Amino acid sequence: MRWFAYNGDADGICSMVIRGLVHGIEGERVTGVKRDIELLERVDAKPGDEVIVMDISLARNHDRAKHLADSGASITWFDHHLQGEPIPEITSHIDTSANVCTALLVSRVLGSGEDWAMVALHGDGLGAHSSRDDLAELGELLNYNGYGFSLADLHFHPDELMVACLEAGSPEVFMQSETFFRLRSGFAEDIAHCDSIEIVDGIHMLPDEPWARRVVGVYAHRLNRGGGGPHVIAIDRGETLQISVRGENGIGELCAKFGGGGRETAGGIDTLPKGEIPALMNEISTRR
Numbered sequence: 001m002r003w004f005a006y007n008g009d010a011d012g013i014c015s016m017v018i019r020g021l022v023h024g025i026e027g028e029r030v031t032g033v034k035r036d037i038e039l040l041e042r043v044d045a046k047p048g049d050e051v052i053v054m055d056i057s058l059a060r061n062h063d064r065a066k067h068l069a070d071s072g073a074s075i076t077w078f079d080h081h082l083q084g085e086p087i088p089e090i091t092s093h094i095d096t097s098a099n100v101c102t103a104l105l106v107s108r109v110l111g112s113g114e115d116w117a118m119v120a121l122h123g124d125g126l127g128a129h130s131s132r133d134d135l136a137e138l139g140e141l142l143n144y145n146g147y148g149f150s151l152a153d154l155h156f157h158p159d160e161l162m163v164a165c166l167e168a169g170s171p172e173v174f175m176q177s178e179t180f181f182r183l184r185s186g187f188a189e190d191i192a193h194c195d196s197i198e199i200v201d202g203i204h205m206l207p208d209e210p211w212a213r214r215v216v217g218v219y220a221h222r223l224n225r226g227g228g229g230p231h232v233i234a235i236d237r238g239e240t241l242q243i244s245v246r247g248e249n250g251i252g253e254l255c256a257k258f259g260g261g262g263r264e265t266a267g268g269i270d271t272l273p274k275g276e277i278p279a280l281m282n283e284i285s286t287r288r
């Protein structure tokens with residue numbers, strides 16, 4: 001039996017589409033909202049099963065990955081997030097360079113699907129490294145769909161969106177679909193709210209509302225495109241903040257100090273107690 005565990009954002013979806021166009025997507029597929037990254041917990045692989053993991057951090061799934069590898073599953077891992085301690089039994093294509101995304105790694109290994117990899121670079125806020133500016137909107141919209149506190153916030157289940165992209169075959173064909181137009185109009189409605197976002201003590205503070213939970217990632221990438229980071233964007237959840245951080249480098253490691261994670265230019269902390277805001281902002285200010 002084959003299992004797939006892939007991030008529900010643009011990069012995870014494009015990685016899966018590239019794989020699917022070459023070898024198909026037969027198997028048990030596990031995904032979720034972007035922030036749901038402990039996907040391996042839902043992979044119930046038996047000895048001899050194959051597990052393909054795309055765009056989720058090995059550091060955040062280390063114990064479960066080790067357990068599955070030790071119990072005889074064969075695991076292949078494509079990613080660009082913090083790796084933590086490597087696991088020798090895993091076939092790993094992990095590159096944390098700031099100019100790659102997971103879909104690009106998948107496309108290089110399979111020798112195919114470069115167009116979808118160019119979409120994914122835009123989705124991950126790495127559009128400067130994409131050779132296809134005409135795919136920027138698609139990348140941003142696929143990424144936008146992955147953000148939300150739970151699946152109920154999303155326009156489409158990430159797996160449904162992935163299948164729609166796969167069936168379209170090419171980014172150009174998908175951009176003519178009803179699915180694409182629904183994403184575009186949903187996004188336009190959500191991003192219009194962003195004019196009202198206030199900056200409180202250096203933090204872009206968003207309310208805990210569905211539009212904010214959906215648009216926060218794209219809003220953060222757009223801020224970062226203007227330079228001047230690291231930028232801190234938060235959703236106010238009462239006692240705690242859900243934090244996104246964007247910058248030029250070292251962002252995942254910065255977030256890991258506060259129980260979060262990420263990669264070179266983007267990271268997050270799911271639940272930061274408000275008492276820890278000064279410590280976080282101290283770290284941020286040393287990097288500005």
Ligand SMILES: [Mn+2]
Pocket residue numbers: 011012055080101102124
């Ligand atoms: Mn990614």
